[in-house]
Amino acid sequence: MSAQRADSDILLTPSEVASMFRVDPKTVTRWAKAGKLSAVRTLGGHRRYHEAEVRSLLEGVPKQRPTD
Template structure:
């Protein structure tokens, strides 16, 4: 589950916009016992795509398999960012740390939400 800030970042909107969308019934959330909003991948995927005014973007997915390779991850992010900038892309870098056999990764889930929500260039 994603926090308000994480969900807003994934959707490319502000936290205020996400709160407003919830009041307007455009997105649903679950509340923690402390009253904090949490959003599932499905909640984010079900956002009415016509309400999002952000331009589509290109995603760079960078992953390494262990924490020993964090420097490699930084280099990947830098290289992908430079490539996207040089080509004039509106982009977002999604990072992951962990085995390719583990599909329960935060970055991978974020990437899936972005794809399902139609926020990406095809």
């Protein structure tokens, strides 16, 4: 298996995605329901998100400016 293939198989929980974007996990779920982020369902019905897709979305988010 190639390194690129292994990276694309990494799945993140809603909490992990939420911490990356600094939002509530419920917000991540709303994004998935709205089609802004694709989710994979586990056998138990939980949502998981592809790390590669999350990181590409994160690159488009403006960086926070430091507060003085």
